[in-house]
Amino acid sequence: xxxxxxxxxxxxxxxxxxxxxxxxxxxxxxxxxxxxxxxxxxxxxxxxxxxxxxxxxxxxxxxxxxxxxxxxxxxxxxxxxxxxxxxxxxxxxxx
Amino acid sequence: xxxxxxxxxxxxxxxxxxxxxxxxxxxxxxxxxxxxxxxxxxxxxxxxxxxxxxxxxxxxxxxxxxxxxxxxxxxxxxxxxxxxxxxxxxxxxxxxxxxxxxxxxxxxxxxxxxxxxxxxxxxxxxxxxxxxxxxxxxxxxxxxxxxxxxxxxxxxxxxxxxxxxxxxxxxxxxxxxxxxxxxxxxxxxxxxxx
Numbered sequence: 001x002x003x004x005x006x007x008x009x010x011x012x013x014x015x016x017x018x019x020x021x022x023x024x025x026x027x028x029x030x031x032x033x034x035x036x037x038x039x040x041x042x043x044x045x046x047x048x049x050x051x052x053x054x055x056x057x058x059x060x061x062x063x064x065x066x067x068x069x070x071x072x073x074x075x076x077x078x079x080x081x082x083x084x085x086x087x088x089x090x091x092x093x094x095x
Numbered sequence: 096x097x098x099x100x101x102x103x104x105x106x107x108x109x110x111x112x113x114x115x116x117x118x119x120x121x122x123x124x125x126x127x128x129x130x131x132x133x134x135x136x137x138x139x140x141x142x143x144x145x146x147x148x149x150x151x152x153x154x155x156x157x158x159x160x161x162x163x164x165x166x167x168x169x170x171x172x173x174x175x176x177x178x179x180x181x182x183x184x185x186x187x188x189x190x191x192x193x194x195x196x197x198x199x200x201x202x203x204x205x206x207x208x209x210x211x212x213x214x215x216x217x218x219x220x221x222x223x224x225x226x227x228x229x230x231x232x233x234x235x236x237x238x239x240x241x242x243x244x245x246x247x248x249x250x251x252x253x254x255x256x257x258x259x260x261x262x263x264x265x266x267x268x269x270x271x272x273x274x275x276x277x278x279x280x281x282x283x284x285x286x287x288x289x
Contacts, residue, residue, distance in 0.1 A: 004278070005208050005209060005277075005278065005281040006230070006274055006277040006278060006281065007246075009204075009208050009223055009226060009227050009230070010246040010247060012208070012215040012219070012220055012223035012224075012227075013220065013223045013224040013226070013227040014247060015220045015223075016220035016221045016223060016224040017220070017221070022127055022130030022131070022134070024123060024126045028122070028126070028148075029119045029122040029123055031148070032122050032148065032151045033115050033119055033122065035148075036152070036155040036156075037115060040113065
């Protein structure tokens with residue numbers, strides 16, 4: 001059977017002395033709380049922001065869907081309108 | 096984890112009522128736990144303090160979702176593990192370990208590991224830990240996370256399940272496959288040495 005190198009390495013790694021306990025850097029808690037406070041204020045200033053974002057996404061989806069559905073019509077509209085205008089001109093210019 | 100005398104549930108409740116002093120106390124209480132998780136799963140080129148700040152940001156942003164059915168430390172651990180996992184996922188490439196990448200001490204430890212008769216000396220245990228972490232960096236984020244918790248931190252499958260939210264059989268299968276990948280990786284590195 002092949003020796004399990006990973007197991008041996010992991011066993012040795014586990015026996016290593018524990019890393020020194022992390023000491024919180026000065027001002028870390030203040031920074032976290034300030035950030036949290038700022039986020040809260042931003043959310044309270046714009047309470048409708050999530051709703052507006054949702055509405056914008058919905059509107060964009062509707063726009064894209066209607067473009068997709070009417071793509072063929074929109075594509076063909078230009079030549080037919082030109083043709084109508086041309087025929088109107090011809091009719092009006094006839095003696 | 097909580098300091099004797101501190102009622103964590105009451106502290107969390109005060110934070111929910113937007114009490115900034117309570118928030119500061121919560122940060123101070125949870126800092127050691129979060130740093131321990133962050134250090135175990137820290138991606139390369141990521142500052143541990145930045146990652147810890149990211150974890151705290153998520154904890155405060157989603158504190159409303161904490162139901163209170165489990166101790167706050169469990170919920171916080173899960174948030175921290177998931178944040179680390181997302182950060183590990185953002186690493187686009189995972190380096191392949193080569194013999195040439197090892198320093199002298201690491202190469203020596205690896206040779207000892209490969210020769211079945213000798214164990215690394217107690218003085219080499221720190222090097223072993225660094226080497227084990229280097230080996231784990233070659234794995235996918237999930238595999239790395241599972242093996243770190245199972246083999247380096249000696250956590251049970253149940254504990255990993257609680258911390259990550261993955262089911263037990265997925266953890267076992269992933270651990271089995273990840274160890275297989277590491278065996279191949281060892282063989283490749285040792286081949287380069289010869």
